[in-house]
Amino acid sequence: MNNNTQWRKPVILLNIDSLMPEPLERAVQTGKAPALQFLMENGNYISNMVSSFPTMSVTIDSTLLTGTYADKHHIPGLNWFDHSRKEIINYGTGFRETFRLGLKRTSHNMLYRLNNEQLSSEVSTIYEDLADMGIPSASINSFVYRGNTPTRMHVPRLLSTLTRFEDGEWTTKGTSIFSLGVFSKLRTRSFPTQIAAGNYKYTARELRYLIRKNKLPGFTFCIFQDMDTRIHFKGPTDIKVITKIDQEIQKTLNLYPSWQEALNQNIWMVIGDNGHSATGTNYRKYIIDLRKILKNFRIARLERPVQKKDQLVLCVNQRMAYIYVLNDNLTLSAIAEQLKNDQRIDIIAWKEKDSVHVVSGMKKGTLSYCPNGEYTDMYKQTWRIEGNPELLDLHVKEDKEVLYGNYPDALARVYSALHSHSGRFIVVNAKPGCDFKAQSTPFHLSGAAHGSLHKQESLVPLVIAGTRSRPTYPRFVDMKSFILKEIQQ
Structure with a gap:
C-alpha cells in the first residue's frame, strides 16, 4: 500500500x-x-x-x-506583543478580542505571517x-x-x-x-x-x-x-x-x-x-482581571494602536499572560510587587540581564537562575540557582540534582518564554482553577482552561x-x- x-x-x-x-x-x-x-x-x-x-x-x-x-x-503564544512593530499579535483567541484587534489582521497573522515571517x-x-x-x-x-x-x-x-x-x-x-x-x-x-x-x-x-x-x-x-x-x-x-x-x-x-x-x-x-x-464557578474568586490589579497604570486598548502615553500592554493566554512594560521609568520588579498582592497568581517571572527572577503571590521569597551552573536537572540541563526553589516547586537533592514537581521542566520552559521575543515583560501564571482576563478576553467559568506551566x-x-x-x-x-x-x- x-x-x-x-x-x-x-x-x-x-x-x-x-x-x-x-x-x-x-x-x-x-x-x-x-x-x-x-x-x-x-x-x-x-x-x-x-x-x-x-x-x-x-x-x-x-x-x-x-x-x-x-x-x-x-x-511566544497565541497572543503576544511585537515590540518592534508596536502591535499585538493574535492568532485567534476569541471572537470579541479578535474583532477588536481586527479580523483581517488576525487572519493574516494566522494564515501567513506565523509561518513566513514570525x-x-x-x-x-x-x-x-x-x-x-x-x-x-x-x-x-x-x-x-x-x-x-x-x-x-x-x-x-x-x-x-x-x-x-x-x-x-x-x-x-x-x-x-x-x-x-x-x-x-x-x-x-x-x-x-x-x-x-x-x-x-x-x-x-x-x-x-x-x-x-x-x-x-x-x-x-x-x-x-x-x-x-x-x-x-x-x-x-x-x-x-x-x-x-x-x-x-x-x-x-x-x-x-x-x-x-x-x-x-x-x-x-x-x-x-x-x-x-x-x-471554578465563581467569577470574583476564580477570574483574575489584570486590569483591576494594574488599574493605576495606563493600559493599551485593543481597538487602537499603542499610544505614547500607554505604560502597559496585556496579552492573555488563558491561564498564562504576558505583561509588557513600555515605560522605561517603570521597573519590572515594581510591577511584580503589585502582582504579588493577588494570591491567585502562583508564578511571576521576568528577566534582568542574564538571569530569570521569580516571585509569587502564594509563596514568600525570591528565586533567580540562569543556565550553565552547578545544578543538573533530570534532562541533563545545567543551571545556576539562588533563592527559594519552592517558588517553582523544585526539589534539589544533596548531589545538586534538580527534580521537578508541579511545573515540569520549569527552568527551561520559563526561561524560553522570557527569551522568546524582544521587549520588557513579565510572565504570570495562574494557580489551578483560575483564569486570567483583560479587555475582551474569553474566560472559562465552570469548564476548563490551559496555557499555564502547571x-x-x-x-x-x-x-x-x-x-x-x-x-x-x-x-x-x-x-x-x-x-x-x-x-x-
Whole structure:
C-alpha cells in the first residue's frame, strides 16, 4: 500500500488537541476507544510527555516541529506583543478580542505571517529537514506548516473580505502535501465544516485519501482540533470526542488487510498537545482581571494602536499572560510587587540581564537562575540557582540534582518564554482553577482552561506503535529528533 523507497516506514503523527492521560485511559478501559486501545497494547504508551510553555497550540506545535522551545522558534503564544512593530499579535483567541484587534489582521497573522515571517528562520522545521533529504511530508489541519514547497493558498470569494488576500490567492511555504480547510484541500470536491480548518471527520478523510491513493509521504502530521472547545465548556473529564475520533481512527486502520498490517507498514503516533485545568464557578474568586490589579497604570486598548502615553500592554493566554512594560521609568520588579498582592497568581517571572527572577503571590521569597551552573536537572540541563526553589516547586537533592514537581521542566520552559521575543515583560501564571482576563478576553467559568506551566496542562499522553523506539526524554522538544531518526532508520 506504500511506495516507500526513500524511507523505512512512513510515520503518521495524530495530534488530538487537548487529549489528556486520564480521559484517554478511561475511554480505553471502558471499551469506548478500541483503536487507541489497540495502538496502546501493541506499542509504547507514555503518559507524561512535557509540552512547551505557554501551553497554547501554536507554541506547542512550533516546539514539536522545530525541536526547540520558544526562545529559539520565537512563537511566544497565541497572543503576544511585537515590540518592534508596536502591535499585538493574535492568532485567534476569541471572537470579541479578535474583532477588536481586527479580523483581517488576525487572519493574516494566522494564515501567513506565523509561518513566513514570525517562526524564526534560525531554526528548521521537520518538513524542511525532510525536504533537504528528498523525503516528502504532509501537513493536515495544522496552522504551523512551514516547509520548502511554494504552495498556492486559495481564499473563497465570500471570505476574501476577511483577509488581506483580496486577489483570492497567495503563495506560502508549505509541505509537499498540504491540507488546511478551504484554503488548501487534498480532495478537490470536499468541503470542510470549519472554514479555517477541518473537523475530526474531515481531517481523517484527508488522511484516508492519502492511504487509498498510495500517496503517504515519509511523515504525515494530522491535527484533530474538536475536543478543545468542548472541554472548555464541559470540563477536563469529558470523553465524548475521544470516542468519535477513535471511530475515525478505526476506519483508517480498516483500510489495511488487518490492524496489525497497518503497524507493519507504518509507524503510528498519537499525542495530545496540552491538558486542561478545571476552572471554578465563581467569577470574583476564580477570574483574575489584570486590569483591576494594574488599574493605576495606563493600559493599551485593543481597538487602537499603542499610544505614547500607554505604560502597559496585556496579552492573555488563558491561564498564562504576558505583561509588557513600555515605560522605561517603570521597573519590572515594581510591577511584580503589585502582582504579588493577588494570591491567585502562583508564578511571576521576568528577566534582568542574564538571569530569570521569580516571585509569587502564594509563596514568600525570591528565586533567580540562569543556565550553565552547578545544578543538573533530570534532562541533563545545567543551571545556576539562588533563592527559594519552592517558588517553582523544585526539589534539589544533596548531589545538586534538580527534580521537578508541579511545573515540569520549569527552568527551561520559563526561561524560553522570557527569551522568546524582544521587549520588557513579565510572565504570570495562574494557580489551578483560575483564569486570567483583560479587555475582551474569553474566560472559562465552570469548564476548563490551559496555557499555564502547571502539570495539569503540561503533561500529555503519547502512543507509539509500529516501532519499539521512544524519545530520549518524554518532552515535545525531543520529538523532532526522534521522528527524524525513525524515518531514516
